[in-house]
Amino acid sequence: MGYMEIIIGGIFVNNILLAQFLGNCPFLGTSKKMETAVGMAMAVVFVLVLAGVITWLIYTFFLVPYKLIYMRTIAFILVIAALVQFVEMFLKKSIPALYAGLGIFLPLITTNCAVLGACILNIDKELSFMKTLVQSAAYAVGFGLALILFAGVRERIILARVPKPLQDTSIGLVTAGILSLTFYAFKGMI
Amino acid sequence: MAKTLTQEFTKGLWKEIPPFRLVLGLCPVLGVTTTMENGIGMGLATTFVLVFSNILVSALRNIIPSKVRIACFIIIIATFVVVVELLMQAYAYPLFLKLGVFIPLIVVNCIVLGRAEAFASKNNLVMSIADGLGIGIGFTLSLSALGAIREVLGTGKFLGASVFGPSYEPFTFMVQAPGAFVCLGLMLCIMNLVGSK
Numbered sequence: 001m002g003y004m005e006i007i008i009g010g011i012f013v014n015n016i017l018l019a020q021f022l023g024n025c026p027f028l029g030t031s032k033k034m035e036t037a038v039g040m041a042m043a044v045v046f047v048l049v050l051a052g053v054i055t056w057l058i059y060t061f062f063l064v065p066y067k068l069i070y071m072r073t074i075a076f077i078l079v080i081a082a083l084v085q086f087v088e089m090f091l092k093k094s095i096p097a098l099y100a101g102l103g104i105f106l107p108l109i110t111t112n113c114a115v116l117g118a119c120i121l122n123i124d125k126e127l128s129f130m131k132t133l134v135q136s137a138a139y140a141v142g143f144g145l146a147l148i149l150f151a152g153v154r155e156r157i158i159l160a161r162v163p164k165p166l167q168d169t170s171i172g173l174v175t176a177g178i179l180s181l182t183f184y185a186f187k188g189m190i
Numbered sequence: 191m192a193k194t195l196t197q198e199f200t201k202g203l204w205k206e207i208p209p210f211r212l213v214l215g216l217c218p219v220l221g222v223t224t225t226m227e228n229g230i231g232m233g234l235a236t237t238f239v240l241v242f243s244n245i246l247v248s249a250l251r252n253i254i255p256s257k258v259r260i261a262c263f264i265i266i267i268a269t270f271v272v273v274v275e276l277l278m279q280a281y282a283y284p285l286f287l288k289l290g291v292f293i294p295l296i297v298v299n300c301i302v303l304g305r306a307e308a309f310a311s312k313n314n315l316v317m318s319i320a321d322g323l324g325i326g327i328g329f330t331l332s333l334s335a336l337g338a339i340r341e342v343l344g345t346g347k348f349l350g351a352s353v354f355g356p357s358y359e360p361f362t363f364m365v366q367a368p369g370a371f372v373c374l375g376l377m378l379c380i381m382n383l384v385g386s387k
Contacts, residue, residue, distance in 0.1 A: 018367060021216075021221035025217070025300050078264075111298045111300060112298065113217050120294055124291070165383040170375050170378040173371050173372070173375030173378060174376070176375075178368070180367050
């Protein structure tokens, strides 16, 4: 599998939100306003790439040699939780502007299944180190793209007259389905 | 706080049924419900984790310091998820393969963490078990309902047996990614319609 395939595949064909259904809680939760969507997308790009690389290192150099593969889930979630905490402290100290921009979304990422899911998928596919890096970045960009597109659509829906039972999450899900359909069109590319 | 045990149990079945009333834990709901069998399997695995993590969180609620409680909850939940993973690998391997990445992802299912934080850490053991069972069974019901609808419309089969006969052209849209979102959205709409009366 070449790098180009990984990039196109990660962003469009196997989009982590719309084709693999990972990270849907923040997808619906933070997409009502463009600002929060951009904040969440940036935070995910940041953490997902770091988490993908670090979990790969831990899996290859620690879990495999010591035959602890069955502890994978626990190890990964601890790494992600610690990483998020660390990133939060680091940003607060050195880049306060970005920290203020990300705000509440940074701690929420610990329980974002897109992050843990992407790490586990990378390990399951037995990718090399460089490919893990590229794949994580592609997934993260795909997440950001889908989230920001969806937020744009949802801002318009507020202006529309939606039947009462369909309001809010319900119409959000149907819209996500249509957005997912557009991403589905890329399926033949790989 | 004078709720009875049955109230705590039954609220998970209609009043707070996930994922319709509590819009949490959507990823497995959308990801695995291409057939009813998957839906039931995923629901039962989640119920197992939910009940046992509720028990442990509730039993330890006076020992866990409140500052690090979320981290403790996650470790407790992760432990039971590993238990489920190993059990399924041993006794239900084909189902384990089909559910794939979604089994380890129960760790970050917001429903489980949400119940630990909002209920089990404040209530006694028996109440927490009732709550865990109720929410878990509610979740299983929703997953199997969604799985059944998508399976029947998308493949023309129900639990592997043909429903509409050989002349039925499968509505493949339903078993693919976009169908999951649209189907869940319409089910939510119907729930709202019924609930508002």
